[in-house]
Amino acid sequence: MSGGVPFLPESASTIAGEFNILFAGLLAITGAVLGLVFLLLFRFCAHYRRGNDAADRGHWGRKSWRWEVGWTTASFVVFLGLYAWGADLYLREHRWPSNATDIYVVGKQWMWKVEHPDGQREINALHVALNRPVRLVMTSQDVIHSFFVPAFRLKQDVVPGRYVSLWFDPTRIGDYHLYCAQFCGTDHAAMGGMVSVLSDADYQKWLAANATGGTLAAQGGVLYRKLGCAGCHETGATVHAPKLAGLYGSAVTLRNGSTALADEGFIRSAILQPAQNVPTGYAPIMPSFVGQLNEEQVMSLVAYIKSLGAKPAAGSPSR
Amino acid sequence: MTVTTIGELPRQGEGDSYLTDGTTLGSWLLTHDHKRIAILYCLSITVFFFIGGAGAALIRLNLMTPQGTLFDAETYNRLFTLHGVVMVWLFLVPSIPTTFGNFLIPLMLGAKDLAFPRLNLLSWYLFATSGLIVLGGLIGGSVDTGWTFYEPLSSGYASGALVVVLFGIFVNGFSSILTGLNFVVSIHRLRAPGLTWYRLPIFCWSTYATSVILMLATPVLAVTLLLVIAEHLWGVGVFDPTHGGDPVLFQHMFWFYSHPAVYIMILPGMGVISEIIPAFARKTIFGYHFIAWSSIAIAVVGFFVWGHHMFVAGESIYSALVFSFLSFIVAVPSAIKVFNWLATLHKGSISFEAPMLYALGFILLFTIGGLTGLLLATLAFDVDVHDTYFVIAHFHYIMVGGMVSAYFAALHFWWPKVTGRLYPESWARFAAILIFFGFNLTFFPQFILGYLGMPRRYHAYPPEFQVWNVLSSAGASILAAAYLLPLFYLTWSLLRGERAPGNPWGATGLEWQTASPPPTDNFARTPVITRPPYDYPEPAA
Numbered sequence: 001m002s003g004g005v006p007f008l009p010e011s012a013s014t015i016a017g018e019f020n021i022l023f024a025g026l027l028a029i030t031g032a033v034l035g036l037v038f039l040l041l042f043r044f045c046a047h048y049r050r051g052n053d054a055a056d057r058g059h060w061g062r063k064s065w066r067w068e069v070g071w072t073t074a075s076f077v078v079f080l081g082l083y084a085w086g087a088d089l090y091l092r093e094h095r096w097p098s099n100a101t102d103i104y105v106v107g108k109q110w111m112w113k114v115e116h117p118d119g120q121r122e123i124n125a126l127h128v129a130l131n132r133p134v135r136l137v138m139t140s141q142d143v144i145h146s147f148f149v150p151a152f153r154l155k156q157d158v159v160p161g162r163y164v165s166l167w168f169d170p171t172r173i174g175d176y177h178l179y180c181a182q183f184c185g186t187d188h189a190a191m192g193g194m195v196s197v198l199s200d201a202d203y204q205k206w207l208a209a210n211a212t213g214g215t216l217a218a219q220g221g222v223l224y225r226k227l228g229c230a231g232c233h234e235t236g237a238t239v240h241a242p243k244l245a246g247l248y249g250s251a252v253t254l255r256n257g258s259t260a261l262a263d264e265g266f267i268r269s270a271i272l273q274p275a276q277n278v279p280t281g282y283a284p285i286m287p288s289f290v291g292q293l294n295e296e297q298v299m300s301l302v303a304y305i306k307s308l309g310a311k312p313a314a315g316s317p318s319r
Numbered sequence: 320m321t322v323t324t325i326g327e328l329p330r331q332g333e334g335d336s337y338l339t340d341g342t343t344l345g346s347w348l349l350t351h352d353h354k355r356i357a358i359l360y361c362l363s364i365t366v367f368f369f370i371g372g373a374g375a376a377l378i379r380l381n382l383m384t385p386q387g388t389l390f391d392a393e394t395y396n397r398l399f400t401l402h403g404v405v406m407v408w409l410f411l412v413p414s415i416p417t418t419f420g421n422f423l424i425p426l427m428l429g430a431k432d433l434a435f436p437r438l439n440l441l442s443w444y445l446f447a448t449s450g451l452i453v454l455g456g457l458i459g460g461s462v463d464t465g466w467t468f469y470e471p472l473s474s475g476y477a478s479g480a481l482v483v484v485l486f487g488i489f490v491n492g493f494s495s496i497l498t499g500l501n502f503v504v505s506i507h508r509l510r511a512p513g514l515t516w517y518r519l520p521i522f523c524w525s526t527y528a529t530s531v532i533l534m535l536a537t538p539v540l541a542v543t544l545l546l547v548i549a550e551h552l553w554g555v556g557v558f559d560p561t562h563g564g565d566p567v568l569f570q571h572m573f574w575f576y577s578h579p580a581v582y583i584m585i586l587p588g589m590g591v592i593s594e595i596i597p598a599f600a601r602k603t604i605f606g607y608h609f610i611a612w613s614s615i616a617i618a619v620v621g622f623f624v625w626g627h628h629m630f631v632a633g634e635s636i637y638s639a640l641v642f643s644f645l646s647f648i649v650a651v652p653s654a655i656k657v658f659n660w661l662a663t664l665h666k667g668s669i670s671f672e673a674p675m676l677y678a679l680g681f682i683l684l685f686t687i688g689g690l691t692g693l694l695l696a697t698l699a700f701d702v703d704v705h706d707t708y709f710v711i712a713h714f715h716y717i718m719v720g721g722m723v724s725a726y727f728a729a730l731h732f733w734w735p736k737v738t739g740r741l742y743p744e745s746w747a748r749f750a751a752i753l754i755f756f757g758f759n760l761t762f763f764p765q766f767i768l769g770y771l772g773m774p775r776r777y778h779a780y781p782p783e784f785q786v787w788n789v790l791s792s793a794g795a796s797i798l799a800a801a802y803l804l805p806l807f808y809l810t811w812s813l814l815r816g817e818r819a820p821g822n823p824w825g826a827t828g829l830e831w832q833t834a835s836p837p838p839t840d841n842f843a844r845t846p847v848i849t850r851p852p853y854d855y856p857e858p859a860a
Contacts, residue, residue, distance in 0.1 A: 086697030150772025161560030
């Protein structure tokens with residue numbers, strides 16, 4: 001969008017390409033219907049204007065059911081087609097590839113805080129590599145925000161108290177707007193920045209230049225020991241508590257009989273509301289860490305627990 | 320609708336009209352006459368319309384420049400909150416039902432008044448009180464949550480004045496419920512002899528459908544708002560996750576009211592258009608039964624589509640699939656209406672007075688709004704444009720292009736009946752055309768802005784969006800001027816306008832068979848109906 005009047009947004013993800021085809025189809029179909037309505041309206045108004053005696057006004061159509069059934073069915077069939085097309089792409093928007101890199105995002109008034117798996121942190125910016133699928137694991141520290149990148153044609157509300165995911169596969173190098181799309185208070189319009197899609201080499205350079213002391217999981221590990229989690233959850237502990245190695249991605253049977261998939265959201269909830277997430281065979285003795293940890297700290301703990309071994313949970317919608 | 324007997328009509332200018340039956344302030348403020356109550360509503364919502372409109376004008380002024388230099392962020396947020404709250408609850412929801420519904424339903428039924436005249440007056444007092452409370456909270460306090468009051472922003476982060484506004488809307492809801500109840504009972508019980516359901520004008524059907532939604536959906540809003548108030552004041556955990564609540568639950572409850580409320584706002588407009596098209600095409604409405612039942616279908620199915628506001632909000636993808644499907648289904652009855660209106664024009668004898676111009680404008684703008692609604696119901700498309708200007712443009716095409724056009728159509732069509740005066744036709748046509756062009760210039764660029772990715776509720780924006788914002792603001796200034804025009808020429812008409820005959824348009828409705836303005840009791844004798852509605856004579860082939 002360099003100068004001139006912008007008509008089309010940039011396209012920089014695999015989804016955006018498919019979206020553009022969907023949009024062209026939608027535009028063609030609705031445009032045709034709109035054209036038909038306009039044409040009939042203007043044609044009838046011109047031809048049947050009062051005073052135009054040339055118009056034949058006799059024999060009003062009275063048996064209307066054939067017409068009614070006709071246009072009702074036609075509308076319904078067209079609508080059904082649009083529905084199926086949009087739903088198909090929506091489902092694929094929620095099915096991330098198994099090789100996606102997990103990047104953690106916390107929204108708070110009024111900034112996006114990003115934590116890369118190798119420990120790089122950024123605010124109101126996100127650096128990713130070309131053609132490398134990324135899954136964002138997101139939550140909010142305060143109110144609802146919405147992570148929106150028009151060039152990717154993707155948006156996801158980020159809701160406090162739960163984890164949500166958004167994945168994309170960037171297809172073009174460049175800087176693209178990142179917005180908060182859900183009104184979140186005074187400086188809502190200022191809560192945004194840029195998503196930078198870099199070549200592989202540039203991305204490696206960026207990672208190196210922004211390296212921190214340790215990976216996100218390592219930071220989580222420090223916190224894990226500091227909070228004394230190891231005292232119960234490690235082998236050799238005297239307290240009977242579930243072991244965490246291999247937990248991520250497994251199915252956990254809870255005391256109330258239900259089964260939960262141990263994804264990021266489950267682990268977060270098990271840390272903050274342990275009483276509601278007690279696995280079968282264990283006593284509800286774990287204290288809640290609600291109020292003691294902010295969302296970024298919880299995310300580092302989640303990353304640490306994931307690093308202890310995982311069954312791949314790829315491809316399954318998290319909600 | 321021809322009647323066999325309607326009794327003697329009072330002659331023009333000899334008093335005895337509802338307007339001259341009592342001239343004191345008390346005779347207006349304590350009236351039980353549905354027609355006078357309609358006037359009270361009309362005056363109140365006109366004030367609210369211009370207050371809400373002023374909010375919109377300031378918003379558009381601020382968006383002339385990317386930096387949003389006119390207002391700071393907080394003031395801007397307060398302005399769009401005021402615009403939304405005032406327009407939704409103090410103008411759009413009450414607009415046609417409380418004014419033309421109140422005025423016309425008894426006339427169309429051949430009745431003396433609504434079923435519960437005192438309740439009707441109470442509705443207006445509740446409405447006026449709620450308006451004052453809401454405006455007091457909005458203008459006196461600092462409320463910047465937007466009209467949607469999303470959680471946990473509302474409970475945890477909003478100022479205390481929010482509670483005042485929410486309470487005002489709570490009171491407003493009772494006015495809605497009582498009005499809906501009054502219409503439903505009246506349409507069931509007060510139809511004149513011979514006036515069967517299928518002889519009712521379409522306006523009665525659409526008002527009936529609207530009333531059902533008013534009665535069933537409004538209580539859910541009331542409960543939701545009370546819960547927000549309780550959470551805000553006492554920290555009761557319902558929606559706020561820090562108190563163990565669920566913010567997405569709020570959205571479910573809010574949209575369970577607010578989506579049906581969209582149909583509260585558009586169904587009466589569809590009723591008005593269904594009266595005006597046959598009158599100016601001199602032709603029986605095409606597909607009466609389909610138009611009548613499509614209103615009922617919209618009212619029913621409209622209760623099951625609320626989740627389409629939440630495709631990116633964190634509802635499950637399976638819910639999204641269902642809500643998307645139902646949203647396509649609810650569009651079918653609207654399509655039926657549009658096609659039937661077009662078929663009514665076919666072989667008509669069409670004239671283009673101001674009410675008809677507004678009605679034709681309604682069809683064009685509503686069709687654009689409806690078709691872009693289909694785009695938004697398409698899941699993957701919504702993910703991109705949700706919460707952008709595309710959505711803003713879409714619902715303004717329905718609410719302003721549709722409902723406000725219909726309101727102005729009704730205002731001009733029934734103006735001679737309500738006031739007993741004619742308005743200057745050429746001024747009215749000019750205003751109608753100006754509104755149509757001003758509207759499109761304001762809102763069409765917003766479709767493009769939304770598609771380009773400009774989020775809504777932004778007080779400042781990236782500079783590449785400026786071209787379209789300036790165009791939109793230019794359109795808004797034309798629209799503002801065009802909306803002020805009727806205020807002047809209708810006031811002039813009230814004072815100097817030519818006296819109107821009983822039936823200036825040569826229309827068939829029962830309301831046209833009594834005097835203009837009607838006497839307090841509407842009809843000298845109860846009419847007996849023997850013919851179907853829209854009984855215009857068919858020309859010989």
